[in-house]
Amino acid sequence: MECPSKASLALTGLAVAFLALAMAFHLEIWGRYEPPPALPRVDPSFTNTSTVRTSLAELKRTGGDTSEFACNACHEVGDHARKLRLDEKGSVILPDAHSELVMRHGRSNRNDNCFNCHDEANREMLRTRDGRMLKLEESTMLCASCHGPTYRDWESGIHGRTSGFWKRDLGPIVRKDCADCHDPHAPAFPSVKTAPGPHGLHQKQEKGKFHG
Ligand code: HEC
Ligand code: HEC
Ligand code: HEC
Ligand code: HEC
Structure with a gap:
């Protein structure tokens, strides 16, 4: 009988070794890889x-409900007769x-x-202290009339907040209106919830362990 050559012996040996290895991996005899726990989703807010809010200007731009x-569906234009009712503290x-409005403009309600x-005379218009008439959606200029430095x-x-284009020849920059962030009636910026810290993504993956 012809003796198998050394080469084919070695090849058969190798094939058997690889098959055994494949079997071992398949049967997970050295343990199972446990993937790290799924990262919790960040709250979309x-x-x-x-x-934080949507000004009338933004509602008009985006076709929202205005x-x-x-105002003049209820208020008569030119109706000067009504006077504001004030309580004993002048509020x-x-x-x-x-009644759904919250009035708190300034720490001591100075601008209520x-x-x-x-x-x-025309409730659908704003009027600055120096007598300029503005549309309700032009309120940023109203704020500017009293808050010059902030303006x-x-x-x-x-x-x-500025968005739009940095490169001005590609398009305009957009500055969000004051009323997109401040309620004109109670303009103090509401405190915000802090977002959770970053996930230690790599740390957590390294912690994915092999269990025998
Ligand atoms: C500091 C200026 C300012 C004062 C003071 C103020 N308003 Fe306004 N008000 C505005 C502006 C500006 C808007 C438009 C806001 C926007 O773009 O969202 C507005 C909107 C409104 C609206 C529409 C609905 C809403 O909630 O925005 C009503 C109603 C209203 N004001 C009533 C009143 C009444 C009543 C008072 C007095 C008790 C008052 N406002 C005092 C500036 C003011
Ligand atoms: C659904 C009807 C309605 C709408 C819309 C409406 N108002 Fe009024 N508003 C009233 C009534 C009713 C009063 C109380 C009048 C009274 O006490 O005699 C009032 C009172 C007020 C007062 C207090 C002074 C006053 O005349 O008694 C202000 C200021 C005022 N409204 C502003 C506005 C502005 C600004 C808008 C639009 C952004 C608006 N209102 C929209 C019904 C309305
Ligand atoms: C008629 C003048 C006047 C107009 C118009 C006006 N403000 Fe004011 N604002 C004041 C005064 C007065 C104070 C109180 C300052 C204080 O308490 O020291 C104030 C306070 C504030 C504060 C600080 C609030 C706080 O509680 O610390 C903010 C924010 C503000 N205004 C935003 C606005 C915005 C936004 C507009 C336009 C919708 C506006 N203001 C329009 C006069 C005005
Ligand atoms: C993108 C949101 C945003 C816009 C737009 C914005 N503000 Fe503010 N504003 C803030 C925040 C946030 C604060 C800080 C609140 C704090 O520190 O508690 C603030 C604070 C203020 C204060 C109080 C300042 C102080 O030193 O205490 C005033 C007054 C004010 N804004 C007026 C305005 C006016 C007027 C405009 C428009 C010309 C405007 N803001 C536009 C977010 C905004």
Whole structure:
């Protein structure tokens, strides 16, 4: 009988060794890999880039519901007769029709008088203290009339939020309006929940262990 050559012996040996190895992997005889636990999803409210509120200007731009701002559906234009009712401390008593408003402009409610901002004769207009008439959606210029320094910061991009294009010849920059972040009636910025810290992604993966 012809003796198998050394080479084919070695090859058969190798094939058997690899088969055994494949079997061993298949049967997981050295233990099973346990994947690290799935990372919990971040609450989408932390990654949402929209502002805390939506101004009328933004509603108009995006075709939202502006029915709340149709003041003259109820108020007569040129109706000067009504006077604001004030309590003994001089704070505005909200009429029932507007009881859902929260009035707290300034720490001591210094700017709660409706007619510091809304025009008495035409409620769908704003009126600055120096008598300029503005549309309700032009409220940033109303804020500017009393908050000059903050407005200058806003104009130069230090206050508020700028988006749009850095490269100006590609398109305009957009500055979010004051009323996209501040409620004109209670403008103190609400405190925000802190987002969770970053996941130790690599650390956690290294912790994925082999169990015998
Ligand atoms: C659904 C009807 C309705 C709408 C819409 C409405 N109001 Fe009024 N508003 C009233 C009523 C009713 C009163 C109370 C009048 C009274 O007490 O005699 C009132 C009172 C007020 C007052 C207090 C002074 C006053 O006249 O008594 C202000 C200021 C005011 N509204 C502003 C506005 C502005 C600004 C808008 C639009 C952004 C608006 N209202 C939209 C019904 C409405
Ligand atoms: C500091 C200025 C300012 C004062 C003071 C003020 N308003 Fe306004 N008000 C605004 C602006 C600006 C808007 C439009 C806001 C926007 O773009 O969302 C507005 C919106 C409204 C609206 C529409 C609905 C809403 O909730 O935004 C009503 C109603 C209203 N004001 C009533 C009143 C009444 C009544 C008073 C007095 C008790 C008052 N406002 C005082 C600036 C003011
Ligand atoms: C008629 C003048 C006037 C207008 C118009 C006005 N403000 Fe004010 N604002 C004030 C005064 C007065 C204070 C109180 C300052 C203080 O308490 O030291 C104040 C306070 C504030 C504060 C600080 C609030 C806090 O509790 O610390 C913010 C924020 C603010 N205004 C934002 C706005 C925005 C946004 C607008 C436009 C929708 C606006 N203001 C329009 C006069 C005005
Ligand atoms: C993108 C959101 C955003 C926009 C837009 C924005 N603000 Fe603010 N504003 C803030 C935040 C956040 C604070 C800080 C609140 C704090 O420190 O507690 C603040 C604080 C303020 C204060 C109080 C400042 C102080 O030193 O205490 C005023 C006044 C004010 N803003 C006015 C304005 C005016 C006027 C405009 C528009 C010209 C405007 N803001 C636009 C987010 C905004």
